[in-house]
Amino acid sequence: MIRRCLSAARGRHRDGQAVIAVPCYTWDHEARAQAAMLQATRPGWSVLYGTGSRLFHAIATWPTPEPLIICDRTFEGLKTQMYEAETAVLHRWALTSSSVSIGHF
DSSP states (O other): OOOOOOSHHHOOOOSSSBOOOOOOOOOOOOHEEEEHHHHHHHHEEEEEEETTTTEEEEOEEEEEEESOEEESHHHHHHHHHHHHHHHHHHHHHHHHHHHHHOOOO
16 A cells, blocks of 8 residues: 655645645534524424435434334424324323323322
């Protein structure tokens, strides 16, 4: 394998040409801000925005029988799915806890 010594200067360049600085970009400011706001307002969820996939992702951080990961293309769609997942888990918990306590009076 041939190894080349990297120059001290970083950036876009070719051997024998001047180094040109490469600007640093942050993509999708609004979507990333929405994901951060949703994570701050909804405890129990880790919310991310994938700049490559252009999807919002929500991962449940509370105990679940199996991993709970939700994805949606829109912020509002993700919020709706998160609410539905929470409601389904609470409904399932209410059914199992009431059925266990029946007959123990």
